Amino acid sequence: MTRMKLRHVTEVSDDLQVQSLLEKARKESVSTAFDRADEMMQCGFGSAGVCCRYCLEGPCRISPNGKGPQKGVCGADIHQIVARSFLNHLTQGTSGHAEHGREVALTLLEAAEGKAPFEIKDVDKLYAVANDLGLETADKTVNEIAKEVALKALEDFQKQTGIMNWVQMRAHKDSLKKWNDLRITPVNAHLEISKAVARNAMGCDADPLNLVLGAVTMGLVDGYAGLHLSTDLQDILFGTPKAVKAKYSMAVLDEKKVNIAVHGHVPMLSEKVVEWSRKLKPEAEKVGAEGVNIVGVCCTGNELLMRQGVSVASSFSSQELVIVSGALEAMVVDIQCVMPGIQNVAECYHTEIITTLPYVKIAGATHVEFSPEIADKAAEEIVRKAIKNFKNRDPEKLSIPKETVDAYAGFSTEQILEALSKLNADDPLMPLIDAIKAGKIRGVAALVGCTNPREKQDIGNVTVAKELLKNNVLVVATGCAAHSLAKNKLMSPEGLVYCGDELREVLEAIGQAVGLPSLPPALHMGSCVDNSRPADLLTALANKLGVGIKDLPAVGSCPETHSPKALSIGTFFIAHGVDVHVGVNPQVSGSSVVTNILCGDKQEGTVTAEEVFGGKLIYETDHIVAAEKLLERINMKRAQLLGE
Numbered sequence: 001m002t003r004m005k006l007r008h009v010t011e012v013s014d015d016l017q018v019q020s021l022l023e024k025a026r027k028e029s030v031s032t033a034f035d036r037a038d039e040m041m042q043c044g045f046g047s048a049g050v051c052c053r054y055c056l057e058g059p060c061r062i063s064p065n066g067k068g069p070q071k072g073v074c075g076a077d078i079h080q081i082v083a084r085s086f087l088n089h090l091t092q093g094t095s096g097h098a099e100h101g102r103e104v105a106l107t108l109l110e111a112a113e114g115k116a117p118f119e120i121k122d123v124d125k126l127y128a129v130a131n132d133l134g135l136e137t138a139d140k141t142v143n144e145i146a147k148e149v150a151l152k153a154l155e156d157f158q159k160q161t162g163i164m165n166w167v168q169m170r171a172h173k174d175s176l177k178k179w180n181d182l183r184i185t186p187v188n189a190h191l192e193i194s195k196a197v198a199r200n201a202m203g204c205d206a207d208p209l210n211l212v213l214g215a216v217t218m219g220l221v222d223g224y225a226g227l228h229l230s231t232d233l234q235d236i237l238f239g240t241p242k243a244v245k246a247k248y249s250m251a252v253l254d255e256k257k258v259n260i261a262v263h264g265h266v267p268m269l270s271e272k273v274v275e276w277s278r279k280l281k282p283e284a285e286k287v288g289a290e291g292v293n294i295v296g297v298c299c300t301g302n303e304l305l306m307r308q309g310v311s312v313a314s315s316f317s318s319q320e321l322v323i324v325s326g327a328l329e330a331m332v333v334d335i336q337c338v339m340p341g342i343q344n345v346a347e348c349y350h351t352e353i354i355t356t357l358p359y360v361k362i363a364g365a366t367h368v369e370f371s372p373e374i375a376d377k378a379a380e381e382i383v384r385k386a387i388k389n390f391k392n393r394d395p396e397k398l399s400i401p402k403e404t405v406d407a408y409a410g411f412s413t414e415q416i417l418e419a420l421s422k423l424n425a426d427d428p429l430m431p432l433i434d435a436i437k438a439g440k441i442r443g444v445a446a447l448v449g450c451t452n453p454r455e456k457q458d459i460g461n462v463t464v465a466k467e468l469l470k471n472n473v474l475v476v477a478t479g480c481a482a483h484s485l486a487k488n489k490l491m492s493p494e495g496l497v498y499c500g501d502e503l504r505e506v507l508e509a510i511g512q513a514v515g516l517p518s519l520p521p522a523l524h525m526g527s528c529v530d531n532s533r534p535a536d537l538l539t540a541l542a543n544k545l546g547v548g549i550k551d552l553p554a555v556g557s558c559p560e561t562h563s564p565k566a567l568s569i570g571t572f573f574i575a576h577g578v579d580v581h582v583g584v585n586p587q588v589s590g591s592s593v594v595t596n597i598l599c600g601d602k603q604e605g606t607v608t609a610e611e612v613f614g615g616k617l618i619y620e621t622d623h624i625v626a627a628e629k630l631l632e633r634i635n636m637k638r639a640q641l642l643g644e
Contacts, residue, residue, distance in 0.1 A: 006038045013318070013457035015487060017250040017401035021321040024399055030348045032320045033339060033453035048590035049082040055202035064590045074202050082591035083211035084200050086598075089587070090218040090571060091196040093564035096336045097226025098189040100266055100529060102157055104233045107268050107372040109150035111237065112143045116372035118268070120146055121239040125414075129232050132169045146236065153233060156225050157190050164188060166224040166232075170532075172539045174548040175576050178613065184217045189225035192217055208593050209607060216613075219571030227532035227569070234303070234529075238271055241306035241412040241526065243419075243514075247404040248486040250318075252311035253327045255400055257293040258284045260386045261313060261322050264334035265528065267303035269356055269370045272379035273332060274308055280383050287390045292383060297322060298337045299479055299527035306410050306526050315480035316562065317451040320345045326397035330386035334370070335360045337450070337563065350392040354382055407491035408516075409524035411476070413536045416523065422513035429544050431510070437642060440472065440502035442553065443634035446534045446573075447477040447522065449558030449566040451484065452584055458484040460559030460583045460623050465490055465498075465522060467627030472500035473634065475522040476537075478530050481558070485522045495521040531569050535576070545641075550577020550614025553637040555630045559583035559623060570617065574598075577614030579633045581626050586619055 006026075009019040012034045025032050045051040051061040052072055060072035062081060071077050076084075110116035120126055120142050130137050130145050133152050137145050156164045163185045167176065179185040186192045196218055199205035205214065235241075253259050260277065262270040277292035284292050295313040296304050304310035314322050316337050322328055323342060328351045331342060335357055343364045346353045353365040356378065361367055366385070370378045420428040435441040445468050451457050461484035465475050469490075477485050489495045493511070496504050499521050511518035525533040534556075542549045556573050558566045561584050570580040588594045598617040600608040610616040618633075620626040638644050 004039050006035055011456060014459055014462075015318070015457060018318045018321060018457060020401060021250060021318075021324045021399065025321065025324045028324075028348065028397070030324060030345055031341075032324070032345065033317060033341060036341070037453040047585055047587055049085040049587040049594075050078055050590035052076060052081045052084065054084065054200055057202065062590070076206060079208040079591040079593040080206050080211070082588050082594045083208035086586075086588050086594060087196060087211050087215045087218065088200055089564040090215045090222075090568045091193060091200070093566070093568035094218040094222040094226065095193050096265075096565055097222045097230070097529060097568070098157075098193065099335070101153070101189070101225045101229040101233075103266055103268070104230050104237070105150050105153035108146055108233050108237055109154070110372045112146035112150055114143070117376050118237055118372065120236060122235050125232070125240050126236045129236065133165060149236070150233070153229055155188070156229065157188055159188050160191070162187065164224055166229045167220065170224060170228045170536070170539070172542055172549050172576065179220065179575065182213060182612070184213050184220070186217055186221045186224070189221050192221045208591065209597060212594060212597050216571055216575050219568050219575050222565070222568040223532070223535065223572035227529045227535070227572070230529040231526070231532040234267060235412070238267065238307050240414050241410040242415050243408055244306065244309045244410040245406060245408055246305050246309050247311040248407050248483065249401065249404050250313055250322065250325060251401040251404045252295050252313050253322070253325055253400045254293040255327060255398065256290045258287075258289045258291070258387050258390045259293050259295065259328045260383065261295050261297050261328055261331045262300045262304065263297035263319060263331055264338055265299045265336040266334045267300060268372060269334060269375060269379060270300045270304055270332070271308075272375045273382055274304060274310060276376070276379040276383045280380070280387060283384065284387050284390070287387055289387070289390050292387065295322070297331070299529070300334065302479065302482065302527035302530075306412075306524070306530075311404070312483060312486070315451045315483040317453045317457045323349055323351045325400050326394060327400050329389040329393070330354055330382065332356065332382055333360070336565070338362075349397060350389060350394060352385060352389055354385065405487055405489060405492070407486035407524065408520050409482075409486075409491065411523040411525050413533045413540070416537065419510050419514045419519070423510065429540060433541065433544060435506045436553070440506050441474045442472045442631070443638065444474045444476065444534075444538070444552070444554045445630060446531070446556045447475055447481045447485065447559075448479055448528070448531055448556060448569060449561035450480045450563050451560045452562040455560045455584065457560075458487065461485060462488045462490070463623035464557050464559050464581075464627050464630075467624060468630065469499045469503065469521050471631055472503040473631070474503065476525050476534050477522050478525050478534075479528045481560070482522070482524045484560070486524065490522045491520045491524050493518040493520060528565060528569070535573070538576070538578070547641065548577060548614070551637065551641050553634040553641065555579045555581065555633055557581040557583075557626065557630060559626065574609055574615045574617060575613055579615045579618060579630070581618040581620060581630055583621055583623065583626060586617065
């Protein structure tokens with residue numbers, strides 16, 4: 001079998017540590033996602049969204065060039081097939097985040113009932129959420145209130161009429177009215193996901209516009225049952241993040257300690273792993289280590305970073321290379337963004353892969369079952385397994401990079417408002433609004449999403465961010481995109497050199513008011529589900545200004561995404577009227593109708609997302625051009641809002 005030519009390591013990533021570990025993997029004949037991406041040819045039909053596999057009459061595929069059959073066996077045309085494919089992507093993305101929310105709600109319920117070993121760490125946030133839900137809190141204990149909040153959250157997976165509690169609580173009133181008028185407001189997460197699966201089946205929904213509106217409903221389910229609900233309940237359980245300084249890069253691995261990587265998205269178990277890593281330090285010392293070192297991968301890493309100051313080793317694309325270092329005793333995974341390939345890589349080293357959820361397993365991996373009530377038992381077992389494995393480390397295979405990068409994180413909406421209150425205690429939002437009106441901040445951009453092994457790692461995220469920063473756009477970031485920016489010093493005051501003069505002045509003023517030399521150029525707001533935080537910030541700004549979110553000079557960008565979750569998050573923001581850029585093919589190009597609905601400008605006689613919601617999807621692979629398009633949209637909305 002002839003092996004395709006692999007990209008040189010410098011074409012894979014700008015990260016010198018990733019390049020070094022990829023070279024090591026290749027010398028040791030270990031295949032990684034970067035190599036597999038080079039060996040795997042992409043299907044042109046699938047890339048255009050024109051391949052339909054939803055029944056046993058097919059698969060059917062239609063050529064976008066008009067040659068050959070133009071309808072599937074059932075009669076579905078190219079527009080119907082692409083719209084179904086888009087809805088299917090969003091259903092997949094949404095289901096992961098909704099399941100995240102449900103798991104957290106159940107954990108809060110069991111903690112409140114004394115059945116799980118977790119405590120309420122942010123009582124103020126609990127009371128705030130309870131009040132927003134309209135719950136009576138007088139003469140009730142903390143656990144009684146927490147139970148009622150948890151039951152209200154679980155209603156969002158059960159109720160059959162009305163609208164979801166978290167939509168009612170968190171949505172901007174103008175956006176909610178629009179969704180109600182369109183009859184796309186979700187009732188409960190499971191119901192909407194089930195309906196989406198049903199309408200995608202052969203013989204069901206065949207209207208491209210209606211299918212795209214169904215995709216918008218999926219975005220709303222993601223935004224409220226996934227993002228908002230998860231963030232609120234995790235803040236209650238584990239504490240609302242505050243500014244914290246930590247380190248990024250593969251060099252956070254420690255040769256002298258037992259290294260455990262926590263990977264995935266749901267933080268309940270990882271919080272306990274950190275706790276038990278401290279408790280079992282004497283056990284680690286008995287096997288010759290100086291202690292236990294926890295490092296983060298993907299969004300579980302972001303969760304621990306925001307609340308515990310745990311350093312982050314890797315984003316999605318390079319997760320296997322943490323193992324290639326030869327220094328990792330265990331990688332503990334839960335759900336989402338976990339490559340099956342980590343087990344094949346681990347078999348070349350001494351690393352033990354440990355899965356923890358009954359519906360997310362990997363063939364060949366160790367499984368330690370996790371549920372909230374046995375959280376301590378599972379975490380203790382995991383840490384002990386890693387300690388026991390320390391003696392199996394092969395010194396000949398050890399290669400840990402040397403340099404780390406300092407980064408500030410923990411910028412929850414509450415933390416940002418607290419910092420702004422140092423400038424205006426009576427009205428914390430006014431310093432931000434004044435800076436926007438004066439043009440010192442041209443607008444706000446959220447850099448979100450993943451890294452993708454097919455793309456040059458970090459380059460898209462960093463390029464778009466730098467272009468926006470130099471044009472005085474305030475950048476916030478979540479997920480793996482935040483990892484890209486942090487590694488490149490955009491989450492430390494060192495990165496101020498990339499900012500325009502006016503933005504730098506604002507960041508320095510706020511930073512110095514809270515005792516720092518400056519705020520970092522990009523504010524790390526958390527994990528993927530924490531995209532609720534920039535949404536909350538936009539809602540607060542819109543309410544203060546008396547306008548809709550669609551009227552604000554705000555944009556989102558996912559330059560390197562790989563996951564359908566990014567499409568569902570992006571659709572959530574488009575439903576609020578926020579323009580969203582995607583730098584990786586969203587797989588809708590086969591249909592001019594679907595492409596125009598999502599990406600088209602306001603046009604008489606057509607229906608577009610911009611016309612209906614005020615925001616649209618921008619697909620652009622050139623990172624400089626993407627930033628220019630985002631700036632153009634920011635300036636357009638500034639002109640409409642401020643009369644510029």
